[in-house]
Structures are given as C-alpha cells and as structure tokens.
Amino acid sequence: MWRVLAALPQKKTLPRKRLVRLGAVFTAMLASAIMLAACASNPPAARNDFGPEGAYAWVNRLSWGANPASVATATKMGRSAWLAQQLHPTDRVLPAAAQAQIDAMRISKEPMPVLLRELTASNEAANALTDDAAKQAARTAYQRELNELAQQAESRALLRSLYSPAQLQEQMTWFWLNHFSVFQGKRDIRALVGDYEEQAIRPHALGRFRDLLGAVVRHPAMLRYLDNDQNAVGRINENYARELMELHTLGVDGGYQQADVQTLAHVLTGLGVRVQEDDAKIRPALQTQYVHTGLFEFNPARHDPAPKTLLGEPLKAQGLGEIDEALDRLARHPSTAHFIARKLATFFVSDEPPPALVDRVAKAFLCTDGDIAKTLKVLFDSPEFSASLAPANNGFKDPVHYVLSGVRLAYGDRPLEDTGPVLGWIRRLGQPRFGHVAPDGYPMVASAWNGSGQLATRFEVARAIGTTDRGLFGAAPPAPPSLSGPWFSQYMAPRLSPATRDALAQAKTAQEWNTFLLSSPEFMAR
C-alpha cells in the first residue's frame, strides 16, 4: 500500500488570467448590487400539480431513481407538499434491516477520534517492530483496518442513498461530498470519511452554505487531504487556501489573485488535526485562543497573527475568529453565489444551464444568505427546470445515479443483504465514493461518462441487476424482479422510443426484458 505524504502542487496564476479575474470580480460586484436591490421581489407562484411530465419525472430527477413506492408517495402528497418535504425532510427512517446493518458497523459504534487514536497507535506499534516479516504483517493489518473503515462508510452511504425517504437530501449529500471532495487513499483519511459525510456534509446538505463550509473547514478529513494540518506560520502550505477559493467558493474566475491565495494560506495557519487526547502545550499568553475538540485543533502558536487583507479588505478578527471572518466573506461573495448556482443548475437541469436561470438561482443564493433549500426551490420552480423534465431534454446519468436508479427500480425497499456487489459496480464504472484523487470532484457532464467501455460495462451491470445477481440477497435470493407490470405501462412506457419498444418485444425471458429496459437510452437519461 502506498503511503501518500506530500503536498499538492502550488499552482501559479498567470498574469493574463489575473486581469480576466479582476474583470470578473468587478462584474460580479456589480451584479451583486443589482441582485441585492432585487431581493424583495416575490417570485411568481409555482403550480401545485406536477405539470405535463407528471410525478414520475419529478421523482426521478430529485431522487436517486423513481420506483413505484416513491412515485405513489409523491402523487398522494401533491407537488407542493412533496417538494417541501424533500427540501425540509423530517422522515429519514430506513427499513429496519438496513438500519441494523448500519448499527452493526464499527464506524457507527466508535466515534472518529477514538478510531483514529486506536489506528494511530497500531501504526506506531507496527513501525516499532524490528523483525521485517512481523513489521510487514503489522503494516498490512493496519492498512486492512483502514480499508474496512472506508468500505463501511461506502456501505452506509449506499444504504441511505437507496432507502432513505429523504432522497433529495441524499442526492445533495453526494453533490456536496463531490464539491468538497476528499480522496480516501491519502494518508489515514479512510478512517475519517465516514464521519466527514455523516457530521460535516449530510446535516448541512440542505441547510446554510456557510454552516456547511464551516463544518468542512473544521473536519480532519479535509484538513488532512489538502495538507492544512501542515500549514503553519513560517512553513506555509497554500494547497487548501487555493482550493478553498478555486473549487469550494469563488470559482477559478471568481476574482481572487495570487496575493489572496497567499493571504488565505496565512489566515488558515494553525488549523489542523491533533490525534492525541491531551491538549498541546501552549505558552500562557496564547492559551485562551487554543481550541481542541475531537481531532480538530486550532493552535495559536502555529497561527500567523500578522494583520491581513483579503479580497481588498482588511480582516478585523484574530485567531480562529479571523478564519471565520474570512469564511463569511467568501461564502457571501457574489462570485460564490454564481459558482454554486451554476453547479446546482448543471446537476439538476443541464450540462449547459441557461445563463438566465443561473443568474436567478445565484440571486436566490445571495438573497437567502446561502440557504440551500430556498435556493433549490427557486431552481425547481423555474420553467427551465420543468422543461428539462421532458424526455428530449433529459441529461445523462453519471455512474452512481445509473446504478442506484437500477437497484431502486428493481428491488424497491427490499434491503440488500450485501452491499459489496453494488459498490463493486459503481467502482467498475469509475465513480466510487471518496475515490476521486484530485480535489476537483468527479465531472458532472455526460461526455465524461459515455465512452464505449463505460457503456459496455453498464449493460453488464443492467444484466446483473435485472437477473438478481446472486450476491445481493444472501442465501435466499428473491425471484427476478418483474419490471414489466402496469406501473411500467403507466409511467415508463410512454417515455420510450419505438426502437426501445422493439428491443423489449424481442426479450425471451423476464430477466432479459429487465436487462433491455435497464440498458435502454431512456434509462440512461437523468
């Protein structure tokens, strides 16, 4: 197993780009002034019914895949109540068998600080061994333990994605995990990803962006992944500072300069990870500033106390407060609103979202101080969103969405007994959770996922889902699902092309019929 130790590259910004960025920030500030002036206006009242494409299309877009139970729920509730429930979920209860699997996991029983302390101790013990064979064996055992913890995190997320009634929250959890992407293969991050998703991301997935950002900035998974635990006064590491602006808030053309990256790196000094339970020894003058909660540590002795100017304005607060002040500024910046709005519209509407829609969503983000649910409501109420539900305007599922939607359609709420095969398919298709090496997250556009190898493998996955792959349900697998019933005729059949109907007519068995349906261009559509 590789040990991954060092920092990401320190990228330089080209002068020409700086000019472009300065232009962009000016435009964004102007736009912000206009937006704020327009905050008071009321959006047009949205319709209460599901419109021409019906509940199926809505559920399919806002969940990890429509199936009879989820469409029935939405139909019964009506659009407004169902959408409100998805945006502000109160029911997150999983089927008992799925919850029991989660409860049995080590990551559910032991808090992250305890886990990491145990693992760190066994790693240190391994390294202290003098016999080569014993040392190698102990190191392998340590790696295996880390792998198991990451696998549990993936399994837990899979069970929630498949069975949680709060489907939009699950999609948004994935969206933000990808936005604040960490790679499990680096250092001991495998022990941290479960907590990262559960504590930093999911609770804020539909909440306030600033809270989400704050939780990420304080989480050891991110601090490790982007090397901020090695960023200290006198030993500056710009890695996190750059990505925090480029990928997490302002966007690459969001109007910051190399000087801002350097400043933010200094702001972030002292923010790190302390595995030991006891506090670091700090000289008395700084002790009141010291914070150590769980694994998170703010160490004022490592922090640069010099006065700083970020994005053209001085920062007034000190220590950890200075970091929060900087995050406030970034989270409320119009460039951030625009960057997040475009990403949300790309995820939910189109690879090339209409600029007018992005502007409206960005305005909602700014006007609500980054309230994610309220911002999404504006997106979902838009005519552009409704139009995108028509089959001709659908996007292309990424691998995670493809696999989850197939399993949800085929097996409904019957919980998997073994998550291994489904995680294996997602891995084969190239999109495992916590598996993207670079900090930019997986690409969201169709062209990243519709290559020939990807498609051929999807058809094999379709066959495995459609014929009840033996690994899914243990010793007593259910009969193959029968997808061709009246529900199919009512909701899916009208959306199929003549070529797909021809293909289904050629199926010789129910399993083959399932395979063809799950392989169809329509089922690839988001």
Next chain:
Amino acid sequence: MKRRELLAALAATPLLTLGGRLYAAPQAGAKLLVVFLRGAYDATNLLVPVGSNFYYESRPNLAIARPGESPTSALALNADWGLHPVLAKSMLPLYQAGQLAFVPFAGTDDLSRSHFETQDSVELGQALDAHRDYQSGFLNRLVSVLAGAQAARPVAFTEQVPLSLRGTAQVPNIAFNTLGKGGLDARQSKVIADMYKQTALGKQVEEGFAVKVDAQRAAAEALDAASGRAISTKGFALEARRIALLMKDRFDVGFVDIGGWDTHVGQGAATGYLADRFTELGEGLAGFGEEMGAAWPRTVVVVISEFGRTFRENGNRGTDHGHGTVYWVLGGAIQGGRILGEQQKLEASTLFQNRDYPVLNEYRRVFAGLFSQMYGLSSRQLDQVFAGVAPSKLGII
C-alpha cells in the same frame, strides 16, 4: 554458464529473428505501449550502478553483487551498469539484441515525493507551474495530433481511463480482471446496439461491444497459448500477452499500470519481494514482444514510474521515496543495447539533496524526442502534446 543460458534464450525466442531497422523513417502502423509502475519502483536495483563503490557502501543489505562475483551477481551491461540477475532469461537477450535500452536519471521535476501527486503530474504531462487541466493527459494529446495515415487507435488496459489518456479523443478501456463476468451474448448485444442506432451514442455502443468481444477472445487465446507453453499463467506475464493480442491488430497507443512497487520494508536483493516483481515484469514484457510477432519491429514499449527511491537503504531493509528513476525502452527496431541520455557518476556528492538520483532527463523531453522520431511530428504538433518542451535527442530509434 551465462553464455549457455543466453544461447538457449535466443533459440527459444523467435522474435529476435525479426530484428531489422525498420524505423529509418516514421511509418504508419507504429505501436506504442506505456507501462506505468505505480508506487515508485527501486530503479537502483534494476539497473545496478556496478561501477560505483558508493552504491555498495550505501546498500549493505540490498546491493546486487558486481558481475561475476556470484550466481546472484548483476548481469554485465557495460563498465558502469549491470542488470538485476532475475532478468537473465527475459530481458538480457533483448538488450544484447539491441531491442532494449535504459534511460537512467529520468523523471519529473515535481518534488512533492507524493505518489498520488506525482503520478498525476506525470500522466498529465503539463508544465508544473501552470494551472492543471485534469481532462488532458499527454497520451490523449498525442492521439489527438496523429491523423491521416498515422491516425492511432488508443486503449487503456485499466479499470478506468487513466489521466494520461483523458481528453478530447474517446478512449475505450479494458480491464482483464473484470472481463467476462456478466457478459451478454451476441443476440442480446445486437438488440441493445439496435436500441442506440438512431441515438448520438450509437457508435460508442457498437464499439463497446466489439472491443469486449475481441478482449474476451484475446484473453482466452493467451490462456490457451500459455497452457501449451508452460509459462507463467498469472499476473502481468499473462496480461501482457493478452494486451499484445489486442494491440497487434486493433489498437496503436496503449497504457497499462502495475502496482506494488512501494518497497519501504524488506524489499530483498538478488532474491526476495522486488526480485519477484522484476521476474514477473520481465516475463510479461518478453511475452508481449513475442506475441506482437510481425508488429514488434513497429512497436515501442516504454516502462516508467513516478519517481525513484532513496539511493541509500533505510533502516527497514527497504528504500524510501526518492527522485530520479530509470525508464526502459523496448522495441523490435529501436537502437537498443545502450544506456541512453545524460548521466553522471554516482557518488555522495552528486546525489540530489544528498539522498536521490538527480533528474537529468526530464520525462517530457524524453517522450517528445521519442514521439518525434516515431511519428515524425512537426514542432507545432509536438507543442500540442508537450507545450514549450524541447525534445531530447536520445536517438532511441
């Protein structure tokens, strides 16, 4: 003893008779395979600096003995360099036939010493001080500039398309270890392909099925051939033959990676963990050449790794992350049997940061030089593959 082994190997290896210098000028049908050893292999025990006393001082437990001193001695290549002894049957005959060369002091200027970071930067092949475009790998850029008679069909023998092959050109990928599970029969495949015929994805779907069928055939053929020949039938030794069966007719630019080279602890010397990995790699590369058959003189294989390892052994009879490494170049018509590129004496004073091989042959310059010879690229084309890079003139071909 050594001579007898060599003669036996020559007799048993038909590909050696295919030699000939067919590469006088760039020609159509050129084949390129890049083999990435992930984890940073210990190049210092592959291409052994037998002329350096400092090497023997630095590696009291790990050093490979000077040629002739024992049955586990390095195989002499020239006065300065020897080859790891487990490659006597697989790689030494190729070297002696001029079909294998090494480029020591090769690598990247990336100094992070992180596997994850450096593999990415090498595969992207972009300037280190520019913003990274993760959707533009150097092999994809190569494929994109090759057109007309030289149009090259790319392929990745990996579970996902690697960074080096990401970009504008569509690249199929084939993972032999997951092949054949849950396959669809010919009728089912046709029904599915027909669903897509009138859609924008029609071509990709058809190609996906076709590649899968060929890959399955190649996988089976290689296994049959192997069982008849009593060669190793597992790991890279088998995979490389499967790759060759696909590349000789169907693909022109390929990529494969092999993990397991991060030897911090107990790596062994003439025998042991690393020696076993070299055995498997050597057998694989020799088998690849053999299976390429008539296409071998048009083929170039380059074996690379993200960085080298520390020149001195560590306290665990292993080595840690270093800097410069050694690239291998193989092919039926290369100017091999030589150690190529800038070199320098290996002494304490010449080590990079007093610990590692320096990088004297930057990898983008090495590849740029190779590509310009293989494909006769114009400077404008070369600039699209490696912006602002002056090609090395190593005379590989």
